[in-house]
Amino acid sequence: AQSVTQPDIHITVSEGASLELRCNYSYGATPYLFWYVQSPGQGLQLLLKYFSGDTLVQGIKGFEAEFKRSQSSFNLRKPSVHWSDAAEYFCAVGENNDMRFGAGTRLTVKP
Amino acid sequence: DAGVTQSPTHLIKTRGQQVTLRCSPKSGHDTVSWYQQALGQGPQFIFQYYEEEERQRGNFPDRFSGHQFPNYSSELNVNALLLGDSALYLCASSLGSGEQFFGPGTRLTVL
Numbered sequence: 001a002q003s004v005t006q007p008d009i010h011i012t013v014s015e016g017a018s019l020e021l022r023c024n025y026s027y028g029a030t031p032y033l034f035w036y037v038q039s040p041g042q043g044l045q046l047l048l049k050y051f052s053g054d055t056l057v058q059g060i061k062g063f064e065a066e067f068k069r070s071q072s073s074f075n076l077r078k079p080s081v082h083w084s085d086a087a088e089y090f091c092a093v094g095e096n097n098d099m100r101f102g103a104g105t106r107l108t109v110k111p
Numbered sequence: 112d113a114g115v116t117q118s119p120t121h122l123i124k125t126r127g128q129q130v131t132l133r134c135s136p137k138s139g140h141d142t143v144s145w146y147q148q149a150l151g152q153g154p155q156f157i158f159q160y161y162e163e164e165e166r167q168r169g170n171f172p173d174r175f176s177g178h179q180f181p182n183y184s185s186e187l188n189v190n191a192l193l194l195g196d197s198a199l200y201l202c203a204s205s206l207g208s209g210e211q212f213f214g215p216g217t218r219l220t221v222l
Contacts (some may be wrong), residue, residue: 003134004153036213040125041215042215043115043201043213043214043215043216044154044203044213045213046210046211046212049210055151074117085208090154092153093206094212096142096159096203096205096209096210097159097166097167097208097210098156098167098169099144099156099177099211100151100156101146101153101154103151103152103222104151104152104153
């Protein structure tokens with residue numbers, strides 16, 4: 001069965017520092033992988049997605065993620081975090097008629 | 112172009128009652144999916160509607176039912192409410208199996 005694990009419940013970084021959010025997945029075939037961001041009181045916004053091809057995926061707001069099949073990982077990165085990046089981040093696997101989400105990582109940005 | 116809209120924003124019910132949540136998809140979208148997001152958790156897939164029929168269903172009891180109308184809007188109904196049904200209910204729309212766009216959600220509190 002497909003599943004997603006986000007090992008870090010909460011991460012705090014300083015503004016301007018780099019960021020990496022971890023995501024590990026379990027999926028029987030080539031996965032469709034996604035990262036979403038959720039701000040308080042808001043729905044989910046898609047940051048980026050991986051279906052096939054280049055394993056380094058560029059997304060919106062300066063985010064990128066790298067698919068590593070050997071490690072079953074799809075970690076999200078950003079070279080320099082802005083205060084507005086503070087939010088909840090969700091990794092997801094699957095297709096839109098059966099998408100599985102991780103429990104999320106809450107990002108706090110220190111000034 | 113309005114995105115996905117949901118109503119109401121907040122709702123308070125008591126155990127045993129029934130509730131109906133509503134979703135209007137993004138213009139041009141024909142597929143609606145519903146998710147339950149409990150506090151501190153990632154969204155869990157409830158079901159998906161396409162062409163007014165339930166196309167796929169997650170691991171939720173029959174107390175959760177839905178409907179899609181000819182204009183592609185959708186309702187989620189929950190009968191015999193339990194305390195554990197308290198959650199943020201998210202609606203997402205897409206054009207077929209394309210990218211999902213999420214609404215802001217309906218916060219349901221069951222007392």
